[in-house]
Amino acid sequence: MDFDSNLDWKPVVEGTLLGISTQVNDDDEENDFRHSFLPRRRFFEDVRFNVERVIEILQQDGPDFDSKLALNKLRLKVSIYLVREVLLRILRSITHLNKCRCARLGFKFFVWSGEQEKQCHNSNTYNLMMKIFADCNELKKMWILLDEMTIKGFSTTARTFNIMLCTCGEAGMRKKVVERFIQSKTFNFRPFKHSFNAILHSLLVINQYRLIEWVYQQMILEKHSPDILTYNVLMYAKLRLGKLDQVYRVLHEIGMNGVSPDLHTYNIFLHVLGAGDNPLEARNLLIHMKEVGCEPRVIHFTSLIHGLGRAGNLEACEHFFNEMVQNGCMPDVVCYTVMITGYVVANELEKARAMFDEMIINGQLPNVFTYNAMIRGLCVAKKFGEARSMLRDMESRGCNPNFVVYSTLVDNLRKARKFPMAREIMREMEARGLYHYVDLLAKYRYRRR
């Protein structure tokens, strides 16, 4: 995909690292440092070229076309890079209509490449093939591949774990997957200290908070000692599950075990104090952070302001927002969006608008989250015409409305019994294919950022 641009900037960047000026003169024949990158550059150009040829052949696959034979005729040198690129292309092309074909063609190529060159598979290519099966709902085949990679001696990774877990529809099944990885001898959990932290972290990424609690219990049963990462993940899960009292209990345990809190720990507590509408304690914590040399940053203030906004304490939001600026932290898109959401929740549309204007003046570009908050505010104030023109606005500024933005508008229109306009917006959604969103939900929800 982005291979072109990669090839172009890489030599320049490496040159910069070596202390060589980035202003390369193209006419300078003696400038031979670029030549040393040629073989590498050539290699990737070849891969790219061959990916196209392979895809072209796979696309023709059918009863009247023997694609394996055609692939053989190419007499390719099959490398891990080639396999990876082809599988990635297939993975990205999956839609709800071509699932069967993608799974079949992907696997055909996967098997064929393995027959050409023993060294062209690794954990990564297995993960990719498994991901293709996962997205195509070929779960049995995915499990078979997991066994195969283990038998062949490839280690499973956090990525493997995530792919398997995301296909589990029910909690019981997810627990089985977790058990398998905890006991696995071939689980490559680096760079984490032990597999428990790797698993806990993976679970955090895909929002499996109850499982985090369970894995933590297993970890204690097996006498592993938790570190600050373990505790932070656990507290984060407790926070998301609304078990605020237990977050404090974990903090107490951290102190008892002589583990030092870090910036993530503080962030979690700013979240808790904000949500609990406790600006006084928050202020003490901010002072404490500075004392121990952990200077609060935008994300810390944002966590706090988010909680306070939800709790309806706008005065405190504004106070900490100003304090942040005074501390030399410039608010970013997320922070502005949190402030706007706070005003919207409190029915302060004009203040929300002022924030929206301010962020643009300060060079922060509103994104889908920001527009969604503003549209929600306009709906709450019954300004549906303006809400709809804001939808047009965001589009013209290159920020395409997503499923959430449309839902905000449609739901509010329905609540206000403005059915014709609601239908109109829904038709637009359909025209953009956003109804298929539900079908693709599993594909995107768990994707790493």
Next chain:
DNA sequence: CTAGGGTTAG
């Protein structure tokens, strides 16, 4: 190359 702040409503 160890995570971290934001959206609908159910």
